[in-house]
Amino acid sequence: MIEIKNNWELTVRKALSEYAVSLGICNESFTSTRIMMQTPPKPEMGDFAIPFFPFSKIFRKAPHLIASEVKNIIEGLKNRPKGTISADGPYLNIKTDLVDAAKKLWEKIDIETLAYGRNRSMNGQKIMIEFSCPNTNKPLHLGHLRNNIIGESTAEILKANGADVQKVNLINDRGVHICKSMLAYMQFGNERTPRSENKKSDHFVGDFYVKYNDWAINQPDAEKEAQKLLVKWENGDKKTIDLWSKMNTWAVDGIFETYQTTGISFDKLYYESETYMLGKDLVLQGLENGIFTKEKDGSVWIDLSEIGLDKKILLRSDGTSLYITQDLGTAVSRHEDWPFNKQIYVVASEQQYHFKVLFYILKKLGFSWADNLFHLSYGMVNLPDGKMKSREGTVVDADDLLKTLAKMAKREIIQKNREDDVEDLTLTSSSIALAALNYYLLQVNPTKDMIFNPAESISFNGNTGPYLQYMGARITSMLKKYELVEKENSSPSEFNPSLLDLQDEHALLKQIMLFPETVELAGKELNPTIIAGYLYDLSRMYSRYYHDHRILDAGADKLIYARVVLSKMVLQILKNAYILLGIPFLESM
RNA sequence: GUAGCCAUAGCUCAGUUGGAUAGAGCAUUAGAUUGCGGAUCUAAAGGUCGGAGGUUCGAAUCCUCUUGGCUACGCCA
Structure with missing residues (x-):
């Protein structure tokens, strides 16, 4: 996805500088202005959007004029990336052609499997x-x-x-x-x-x-x-x-x-x-170097006024740490x-x-x-009925909580009559409990205090760990069925991404391509919530797709296969993202 | 008192470097199942992004002030 993005960015820049020349504007005056690649509010508008407000001043033209001019220039270019563009007001919307990219994507995911999404942005650190x-x-x-x-x-x-x-x-x-x-x-x-x-x-x-x-x-x-x-x-x-x-x-x-x-x-x-x-020697050293001061009673202090704070004791008067x-x-x-x-x-x-x-x-x-x-x-974790206080005995014990969640999961499995479909009832319930817990905890930004609602976390509906897990199990189950059918038919197919021309399919492919960037961003920001949000979006998109469109009986073999490949890719991303969030993957649940 | 963090729908939370009509889930209401796992999906309704200024073509996002909540400021850890 990054490659596609960069490619378009270069093209737009080229168009802009061509435009600048025609207006007699010095190239350098706008090269420092960044071209923003954003996502349009509605998917049917395109995959990327570039606003031209920032260029308005430099070109002394209204943003919507720049957008349409850039569009014209790009369309006149011989060497331009595949895809369609449209100027919608002050924005240039780009709809990429994902056929090539999808083919490469599948080759990559098929080979890399669990490594897909991993990158080298922090290599050597x-x-x-x-x-x-x-x-x-x-x-x-x-x-x-x-x-x-x-x-x-x-x-x-x-x-x-x-x-x-x-x-x-x-x-x-x-x-x-x-x-x-x-x-x-x-x-x-x-x-x-x-x-x-x-x-x-x-x-x-x-x-x-x-x-x-x-x-x-x-x-x-x-x-x-x-x-x-x-x-x-x-x-x-x-x-x-x-x-x-x-x-x-x-x-x-x-x-x-x-x-x-x-x-x-x-x-x-x-x-x-x-x-x-440890540390006492360090303090004594600092004392020698004049960084710290010693009081009459023998205690050692540091003056923190430099960072707007008071002073702080580093060694007790009796010399202890x-x-x-x-x-x-x-x-x-x-x-x-x-x-x-x-x-x-x-x-x-x-x-x-x-x-x-x-x-x-x-x-x-x-x-x-x-x-x-x-x-x-x-931040702190509180409960729906109030704060956790050790003094009042309202602390939620970790083991108790896990047990409770597992019990709830087990009850649900039994109620849904899925006991026989599940390999190991106890193991499955505790895996669901873990997914519920971990996802719920990570879906909230770390900096914030949060309220943990056990019943909500274990629910199979909504933005929860079990929901995400269910997506993985459902795709797995479907793919298993496909393998059986495929053996009977044994018609070797080739992945033809051009058959994936539905809006939903396009959106899914895009989301899949976004995974490595998302991992990189989450790493840079030290924030698992970013992965959680991504994973939920992907699951919801696939869920809708799966509901609205047939996969195993889509008709032509080639179409079936294309959709199966798409599903395989989604499943792989789910698995890879699960690992990052501590959500156990379950084949059946 | 001083400092830090937080404030987005009834509730729980998202919201990438400032960009198009601020998004999900739960709960509520109305729908969808001869179906690849309905543990699902669709839709409606729900908002003065705590408040007031400011910067900007443009602010939930940046700055200042202010209100409320939490936390810290120990010869505890």
Whole structure:
């Protein structure tokens, strides 16, 4: 599509300069003015539209005159791209001839299959992306699910653009909050284990965190005791460390079970218990270099007035590290581990201040790559009936939610009497649940807060994951049928794209050709929502086409085959886009 | 208080670098099935793009102000 576009752009430019010469206007006065290639409001108007407003001043002509003159000039050209043009008011509308392009497109998709849409726009770039970053005192919740899928999807999109991507996860396995669940276990645990209680291990740990909070209400010393336990941990007290590592293993194992069922994975794990000491040296160095200042009590600070902020503490008066100290350290050590061109932090928008400061400090410390750190900030996820609040117990547990969605999907399959058509009922239901969840989360721009409506997400109607999945399943089913028929007929056909002359077919071909550009844009913008929108448009277009026009009994063999090829291409794009969005492909559902 | 983010149809959301009559889904109403999977499709209705200025031939999009909501501003993470 890009080639076609560029070709037309060149042609229009040529026509414009010819026009300029005839008017006695210097060529250079408008070469800097960009020719805009836009999409007309209605498909029947054409594939591209070029407005001539910007040239109006230079040519001292009304835009509609320029449009019609350009049209005339182009039509007089010997060497012009195939297609028809019309001047509609101030616009030049171009209807391309997709026959050649469609043929090439099919050859390309047929060969590349899953690689179609992938491009080299980010070749040679090493991009590290950090996401999820769970605490090991409780299971994942809905907010994590948004974080996870934004991270995973963005990583896939970057890879599709040719980048070398490393997905990392920093596990927050240390600190007072961890000690709290340990404290509760020491008192109420009685050597119970997830296995003895037959409970998912992270939930088992999470229960003790809840227990701590219940207990702490009537226990004024609770906080203090937790602090004491932390000191013991930091001093390497054997019993404490043993319990810590036992409970952490439970928590982490459970959390990774959730990753597994939701299709989330990482290339490298960092543990806060190992990294929390990093960064202190950096701060001391900065102090020596005069970037930071030391207070009388021994604490170290940075003045942020340069970026319009207050000052920020970097080391406590007792010399110990803080969260930001640690993040300084991990950033540096990560760059040493794997010298990235860019690092993306997928972290909730609450922490915008933190990252602003973090990046600024790293820059101050002289790391030039600090300019290539990016906070991919996302908004909160709320429920239709209000906010998620941990204090009020309205947090939506990730595993529970997935289970609920899967149950809803299963019920639907059974209700539709499709139990026998589906290979594995449980697997299929959970795949549908995943599609519902991931698509719903990605269809909203990351920057925005959003409301997650479980019932709406799992619906098979409308702009949902299951709807998209259904398109894939339906095309697959149809193509299977075609294969059977084809074997009987065994009349080898050649793809003849000129038979695809319906408006809907033209639009579909165009949409298919747009996929690589869409992947590139989503990568550039670090925004999976762009893919989601594209995928939904494609599905809706095909859905209508499929409804209005027969494919397998379209009449002539050649026409059938042409439409089958079109369907095959759509299916391939669906599959490729599914991967980018974490939507499982199902042959039947 | 200061800073950041957000505000588009009753609800949930799209809207590429400013461009033609601002688009979907849900819900509502009215339709389509001797059908390749109807888990679908079509149509109607629904809008002062929070408000006011400004820039521009042209603004949902850019700038200023303003209103409302959320978040952050800790020797927590």
